[in-house]
Amino acid sequence: MSKLKLVFGVVAIAFVTLTVVSCKDAKTESSTNSEIGTEEDHSKMNHDNSDGHHDVDKKEMTMSGNGNSQTVLNDYFILKDALVADDNAKAKGLGATLATTLGKLDISKYTDTQKADLKDIIEDAVEHAEHISESDIAHQREHFKVLSKDITDMVAITGTQNTLYQQFCPMYDGGSAWLSMSEDIKNPYYGSKMLKCGKVQKEIN
Template sequence: MSKLKSTLGIVAIAFITLTAVSCKDSKKEQESIDGHQSEMNSGEDHSKMNHDNSDGHHDGEKTEMAMGGHGTSEAVLNDYFNLKDALVADDNAKAKELGAIIATSFGNLDVSNYTDAQKASLKDIIEDAVEHAEHISESDIDHQREHFKILSKDVTDMVAITGTKNTLYQLFCPMYDGGSAWLSMSKEIKNPYYGSKMLKCGEVQKEIN
C-alpha cells in the first residue's frame, strides 16, 4: 500500500511538472506570437501613417509644387494654391489665415536677381498683392473672393516675370464679376469664386509653362 502511494505520488508530481512546463512553453509561444503580431501591427501602423500623410497631400496642391526655398516665387505659389483651396472649400477662417501667410510670402519675395525693369514691376506687384492678401486675412468670404480675383492677377503677373518650375493652368469663370481667372496646378475645375454653389463653373483658358 505504501509502495502504491509512493508510486501515485511520483506520477502526480510528474504530471504537475509536465503541466507546468507545458503551460510555460505555451505562454512563451503565445508571447512570441503576440510579439510578432505587435511588430506586424507596428509596421502596418507605420505604413498606414505614411499612406494617410500621402493621401492628405492630395487635398491641396502645395506638395505637388517643385518648391523653392523661403523668399521664392514658388513659395508664393504654394501659399496661393492653399488659399485657393480654402476658398474652394468655402472655409472663411482658413482663408483668413492663409491670406496673412501669403501677404508675408509676397513681402519676403527676393527680387535681387532680376533686371531693374523686372524689379520695378515685381515691387509694384508685391505692394498690390500684399494689400489684397491683408484684406483677405480680415474679411468675410464674399469679400475674400473679390480680393482673390485681383490677387490672382498679381500672381499671374509675377509668374510672367519669374517663370515657374511647374506647368500651371489659367482657369476662367465667365459668371463671377464679369469673368474672373485663377491659377491651378490641374486642369480640373474647382471654382474658388463660388465654391460649393457652382464648383464646376469654368474652363481652361491657357497653359503656363
C-alpha cells in the same frame, strides 16, 4: 487506488508544466513577431516617408527656385484651396501669410524694367492679400480675383518651375480667372455651391 491517484497526479503535473512552457513559447514568439513587425514598420516608414517628412521635402523641393517666387505661388495655392473649401477663417490667416511672403519677394536679379513692374505688382497684391486677411468670405473672393491677376502677372516675369493652369469661371463677376497646379476644376469663387464651374484657359510653363 493510491497508485492510481499517484498516476493521475503525475499526469496533472506534466500537463500543467507543458501548458506553462507552451504559453511562454507563444508569448516569446508573439513578442519576437511584434518586435520584427515594429522594425519592419519603422524601416518602411523611413524608406517611404523619411519619418513622415518625405512628401513635405518633395513638395518644398518642387516649389523652390526662381528666387522665392515659388514660395509666393505655394502660399497662393493654399489660400485658393481655403476658398474652395469655403473656409473663411483659414483664408484670413493665409491672406496674412501671403502678404508677408509677397513683401519678402527678392527682385534683385531682374532687369530694371522687370523690377519696376514687380514692385507695382507686389504692392497691389499685398493690399489685396491684406484685405483677404480681414474680410468675410464674399469680400475675400472679390479680392482674390484681383490677387489672381497680380500673381499671373508676377509669373509672366518670374516664370514657374511647375506647369500651371489658368482656369476661368464665366459666372463670377462677369468672368474671373485663377491659377491652379491641377487641371481639375475646383472653383474658389463659389466653393461648394458650384465647385466644378469653370474651364482651363491655358497652360503656363
